[in-house]
Amino acid sequence: MRWTVRSQPLKNACDIWxxxxxxxxxxxxxxAQLKVFENFLRCMASLQLTPAQFSVxxxxxxxxxxxxxxxxxxxxxxxxxxxxxxxNLESRDLCARIRSTNDRRSxxxxxxxxxxxxLARAKKLVATKHEARLNDLLGQANREALIGMLAKIAxxx
Amino acid sequence: MRWTVRSQPLKNACDIWxxxxxxxxxxxxxxAQLKVFENFLRCMASLQLTPAQFSVxxxxxxxxxxxxxxxxxxxxxxxxxxxxxxxNLESRDLCARIRSTNDRRSxxxxxxxxxxxxLARAKKLVATKHEARLNDLLGQANREALIGMLAKIAxxx
DNA sequence: TATTGTTATACTCTATAACTATA
DNA sequence: TATAGTTATAGAGTATAACAATA
Numbered sequence: 371m372r373w374t375v376r377s378q379p380l381k382n383a384c385d386i387w388x389x390x391x392x393x394x395x396x397x398x399x400x401x402a403q404l405k406v407f408e409n410f411l412r413c414m415a416s417l418q419l420t421p422a423q424f425s426v427x428x429x430x431x432x433x434x435x436x437x438x439x440x441x442x443x444x445x446x447x448x449x450x451x452x453x454x455x456x457x458n459l460e461s462r463d464l465c466a467r468i469r470s471t472n473d474r475r476s477x478x479x480x481x482x483x484x485x486x487x488x489l490a491r492a493k494k495l496v497a498t499k500h501e502a503r504l505n506d507l508l509g510q511a512n513r514e515a516l517i518g519m520l521a522k523i524a525x526x527x
Numbered sequence: 528m529r530w531t532v533r534s535q536p537l538k539n540a541c542d543i544w545x546x547x548x549x550x551x552x553x554x555x556x557x558x559a560q561l562k563v564f565e566n567f568l569r570c571m572a573s574l575q576l577t578p579a580q581f582s583v584x585x586x587x588x589x590x591x592x593x594x595x596x597x598x599x600x601x602x603x604x605x606x607x608x609x610x611x612x613x614x615n616l617e618s619r620d621l622c623a624r625i626r627s628t629n630d631r632r633s634x635x636x637x638x639x640x641x642x643x644x645x646l647a648r649a650k651k652l653v654a655t656k657h658e659a660r661l662n663d664l665l666g667q668a669n670r671e672a673l674i675g676m677l678a679k680i681a682x683x684x
Numbered sequence: 685t686a687t688t689g690t691t692a693t694a695c696t697c698t699a700t701a702a703c704t705a706t707a
Numbered sequence: 708t709a710t711a712g713t714t715a716t717a718g719a720g721t722a723t724a725a726c727a728a729t730a
Binding site for chain 2: 392397405429441501521522
């Protein structure tokens with residue numbers, strides 16, 4: 371897990387011109403994403419949760435009893451890559467794999483009590499430190515508009 | 528270079544609930560970024576340019592005569608990682624390294640004639656296929672608002 | 685035969701240390 | 708000594724093939 375993230379400026383120290391670059395959707399999108407992940411990691415430093423791990427915990431809490439394939443594919447994580455992620459979360463006693471009785475090939479996923487407690491604390495940190503920062507920067511209405519447009523791009527582009 | 532990009536749905540086939548995830552800035556930002564890069568690669572398939580390579584060509588065109596360190600750091604690329612990128616662009620005769628006469632340690636970067644021609648074609652493809660797609664999806668005003676908010680996040684978050 | 689979780693593996697990105705040639 | 712470009716290398720993230728257990 372990387373706890374330092376490099377983020378470079380859109381405005382630089384020396385006098386280099388960005389030109390069309392500052393209008394390129396992909397460029398500003400990527401830069402913004404790096405900044406947001408960087409801020410997320412700082413906010414979550416006390417809980418040692420990455421954005422990906424947080425998304426897994428959120429989804430397992432909302433959909434207890436689903437198996438690895440279902441959770442992984444919903445998050446766009448390939449099953450082979452999900453194994454080490456779960457090993458990590460399980461070793462920290464945040465979630466558990468339970469052999470399904472219906473289909474003994476499947477591992478049902480659930481949050482442990484500690485996992486639920488950590489997720490609750492994580493949600494509070496995200497709301498008060500991370501998302502609040504975005505509200506300060508853009509205002510409530512713009513924040514909602516931004517999320518809406520990004521979701522539309524993610525779904526329909 | 529990877530020319531296939533996996534992009535997963537925000538809306539999935541089976542009945543798994545996203546819950547707070549669909550409101551998480553980082554999540555929708557990352558998903559949108561993957562979709563946009565995927566679309567960019569498809570639009571640029573004929574020119575075989577990645578988003579990163581396109582940004583290098585744009586910046587070198589706008590700032591001819593700058594050295595590797597200046598271009599790389601402006602784009603948030605670490606100098607060691609910039610070497611292979613330039614090797615690639617130079618081997619395709621899109622840009623050239625020129626030993627500076629002032630400081631013989633520096634490599635001045637310029638676009639070749641072919642590089643200028645390819646970049647001109649790339650800009651047209653981006654404008655007509657890629658950015659136009661975003662206009663269709665969001666409308667001109669929303670598109671500009673989105674870019675503005677993303678730039679603000681990239682600069683100030 | 686098909687699917688779940690897993691292992692092994694490979695490729696891209698990103699990051700740091702250290703070398704060389706110049707300054 | 709300090710800096711520019713480079714090499715080597717290591718760690719994430721992401722991708723595919725194939726295996727064991729189970730259906």
